[in-house]
Amino acid sequence: MDKAIARVSPPARGETGRLGLQWSRAAPRVVLYLLLAAGALLFLAPVYVMLVNSFKPLAEIRGASLLALPSDWTIDPWIAAWATAKIGVQATGLRPYFANSFLLVIPAVALSTLIGALNGYILTQFRFRGANLMYAALLFSVFIPFQIVLIPMAKTLGWLGLAGTVKGLIFVHTVYGLGFTTLFFRNYYAAFPVELVKSARMDGAGFFGVLRHVLLPNSAPIVIVTVIWQFTSIWNEFLFGASFSDFSSFPLTVGLNNLVNSSTGVKEYNVHFAGAFIAALPTLVVYVVSGKYFVRGLMAGSVKG
Amino acid sequence: MASLDIVNVHKRYGSVDILRDISIDIQDGEFLVLVGPSGCGKSTLMNIIAGLEPPTQGVLRLDGQDITQATPAERNISMVFQSYALYPHMTVAQNIEFPLRMRKVEKSVRAERVRAVSRLLQIEHLLARKPRQLSGGQRQRVAIGRALAREPRLYLLDEPLSNLDAQLRADMRTEIKRLHQRLQATIVYVTHDQIEAMTLATRIAVMNGGVLQQLGTPDDVYYRPANTFVARFVGAPRMNLIRARVALRAGQARLEFADGARPFSLPAPACAALRAYEGAEVIAGIRPEAVRLADPQDAAEDGAIDAGVDVVEPTGADTLVSLDLGGGGFTARLAPDVRLASGLRARFRIDTSRLICFDGRTETRIG
Numbered sequence: 001m002d003k004a005i006a007r008v009s010p011p012a013r014g015e016t017g018r019l020g021l022q023w024s025r026a027a028p029r030v031v032l033y034l035l036l037a038a039g040a041l042l043f044l045a046p047v048y049v050m051l052v053n054s055f056k057p058l059a060e061i062r063g064a065s066l067l068a069l070p071s072d073w074t075i076d077p078w079i080a081a082w083a084t085a086k087i088g089v090q091a092t093g094l095r096p097y098f099a100n101s102f103l104l105v106i107p108a109v110a111l112s113t114l115i116g117a118l119n120g121y122i123l124t125q126f127r128f129r130g131a132n133l134m135y136a137a138l139l140f141s142v143f144i145p146f147q148i149v150l151i152p153m154a155k156t157l158g159w160l161g162l163a164g165t166v167k168g169l170i171f172v173h174t175v176y177g178l179g180f181t182t183l184f185f186r187n188y189y190a191a192f193p194v195e196l197v198k199s200a201r202m203d204g205a206g207f208f209g210v211l212r213h214v215l216l217p218n219s220a221p222i223v224i225v226t227v228i229w230q231f232t233s234i235w236n237e238f239l240f241g242a243s244f245s246d247f248s249s250f251p252l253t254v255g256l257n258n259l260v261n262s263s264t265g266v267k268e269y270n271v272h273f274a275g276a277f278i279a280a281l282p283t284l285v286v287y288v289v290s291g292k293y294f295v296r297g298l299m300a301g302s303v304k305g
Numbered sequence: 306m307a308s309l310d311i312v313n314v315h316k317r318y319g320s321v322d323i324l325r326d327i328s329i330d331i332q333d334g335e336f337l338v339l340v341g342p343s344g345c346g347k348s349t350l351m352n353i354i355a356g357l358e359p360p361t362q363g364v365l366r367l368d369g370q371d372i373t374q375a376t377p378a379e380r381n382i383s384m385v386f387q388s389y390a391l392y393p394h395m396t397v398a399q400n401i402e403f404p405l406r407m408r409k410v411e412k413s414v415r416a417e418r419v420r421a422v423s424r425l426l427q428i429e430h431l432l433a434r435k436p437r438q439l440s441g442g443q444r445q446r447v448a449i450g451r452a453l454a455r456e457p458r459l460y461l462l463d464e465p466l467s468n469l470d471a472q473l474r475a476d477m478r479t480e481i482k483r484l485h486q487r488l489q490a491t492i493v494y495v496t497h498d499q500i501e502a503m504t505l506a507t508r509i510a511v512m513n514g515g516v517l518q519q520l521g522t523p524d525d526v527y528y529r530p531a532n533t534f535v536a537r538f539v540g541a542p543r544m545n546l547i548r549a550r551v552a553l554r555a556g557q558a559r560l561e562f563a564d565g566a567r568p569f570s571l572p573a574p575a576c577a578a579l580r581a582y583e584g585a586e587v588i589a590g591i592r593p594e595a596v597r598l599a600d601p602q603d604a605a606e607d608g609a610i611d612a613g614v615d616v617v618e619p620t621g622a623d624t625l626v627s628l629d630l631g632g633g634g635f636t637a638r639l640a641p642d643v644r645l646a647s648g649l650r651a652r653f654r655i656d657t658s659r660l661i662c663f664d665g666r667t668e669t670r671i672g
Binding site for chain 1: 352355356357376377378380382383384386387388390392393394403404407408451455
């Protein structure tokens with residue numbers, strides 16, 4: 001804002017003076033862009049290396065610089081990573097694990113988001129005894145390291161008969177995500193106009209009616225934030241996936257690990273690069289598609305909350 | 306439409322009493338206005354009537370039927386909020402039909418009702434818009450439309466005009482009054498604007514500190530305020546309140562004003578109860594419009610007093626003049642053509658038939 005104002009009123013001076021003035025004004029900008037470019041380069045370099053080498057035959061990776069463009073382009077590593085690479089004992093590629101991850105992430109994200117919205121609604125609209133304590137406890141769950149819950153969770157899954165299944169992983173991620181999703185929705189709904197909720201109750205909306213007809217339709221920013229957050233963290237999660245699943249239900253992260261860490265044979269770096277890229281693609285897509293809502297949603301929650 | 310009985314309602318948050326023993330009976334078709342300064346409990350009372358908060362004690366009866374435990378939805382009371390509370394994601398038409406949709410009213414009936422209400426409020430051309438595309442006045446109409454659509458038994462209006470600019474506020478005030486006359490609706494209306502209270506109400510309930518100070522017609526509240534709080538709260542500029550002593554002179558009760566630069570005295574209003582106060586202190590209440598400029602030729606007869614002019618404020622319709630009477634600010638509402646200036650002295654006449662006395666200790670009206 002104030003920069004724009006400053007630009008409107010340049011003092012009238014001689015030619016050289018004006019040029020000097022322009023440079024002194026532009027200099028910080030030049031430095032800024034140089035720094036940003038350097039930063040971008042730093043973060044993009046590994047992506048570049050991964051991409052470039054995933055299109056090379058293995059011999060070329062060994063023989064030439066990692067930074068060089070492929071001289072002999074090939075998509076074989078991608079096909080291998082997706083469909084034919086040997087993971088564990090079977091040559092299935094990442095495909096079944098990719099499917100597992102989707103079967104896991106979609107219900108887990110949907111459930112944890114919905115329950116988070118419900119929690120946020122209850123914690124803000126009903127001033128019941130112990131509401132703050134409840135919220136504090138949920139908030140605290142965000143800070144519990146994964147490792148601490150491994151054994152209790154394994155026991156619980158055993159009781160429920162969900163051990164080693166995708167359903168079990170959905171349960172684990174839903175429960176573990178509740179702290180975050182509740183935090184998001186509580187803060188968003190704390191700034192929600194009270195009168196809208198009052199009005200809906202008087203208009204005849206019941207307990208779920210208020211949530212469904214008034215709160216949720218006006219929650220787009222925070223739903224987007226929550227979905228992105230939950231999607232990326234569940235998609236990228238490894239420890240629970242490795243601990244609570246078996247060959248039939250391994251998520252993609254575990255599949256990728258098994259692909260890369262196979263101790264037998266030659267290390268096929270090009271296939272590994274392609275596999276890692278496949279694993280990262282869905283989260284990249286999510287960010288690209290909804291990145292601007294993500295920032296907007298974070299702001300919406302923080303300004304008023 | 307329905308009658309509403311509020312019986313001995315009490316509301317306590319922790320150790321704080323928000324409402325103390327409020328009893329109001331609202332007749333069918335009545336327009337009751339709740340007024341009071343902020344924090345007086347009027348909004349809490351509205352929430353209790355709406356069913357959004359339970360009373361700590363007391364009973365609410367709608368048409369004789371106990372609704373104290375009923376949910377807001379079961380009461381069939383609609384409310385217009387100060388912020389309008391229009392659902393931002395719905396169009397005007399969807400907003401108006403929302404309460405009907407929640408009540409599972411048939412679609413064709415809903416459409417018909419939306420059409421009728423929008424015609425009544427002249428918002429037919431806005432039906433497809435979202436609330437954010439409307440002006441304040443239009444939003445207000447939509448909010449009223451939503452309240453009308455489901456034909457409730459009682460309307461609650463919580464400071465519905467205070468977000469509008471002055472011109473629009475006056476227009477909407479007239480419109481609400483017209484609507485009330487046309488629908489014969491029972492309305493409870495909260496405001497802190499006493500012009501709204503005076504113009505709209507069939508009865509006014511003045512509240513302060515969770516206590517009902519007075520319940521009466523606008524005339525009652527204005528001309529016979531129950532205590533000095535009501536006297537001060539209703540009317541602008543406010544009623545002049547000056548301490549005086551009741552004295553008997555030649556069989557006539559007089560009020561002697563000793564405060565201020567110049568003591569003066571006035572004949573006491575004819576009121577039997579005042580005789581008991583002989584020698585005691587009372588508070589005299591004089592409306593600014595009960596003062597007028599006296600003819601300077603007039604003898605210093607009863608009711609005429611000399612005073613110095615402090616500030617002159619012409620408002621157009623009349624001129625407000627601050628006088629150096631009674632030690633505090635004493636305001637007179639005079640004709641707009643008076644020739645007075647700050648620092649001048651003049652003779653004024655007080656219409657003692659419009660003078661009210663309050664007990665010096667309890668501050669309640671005498672007689």
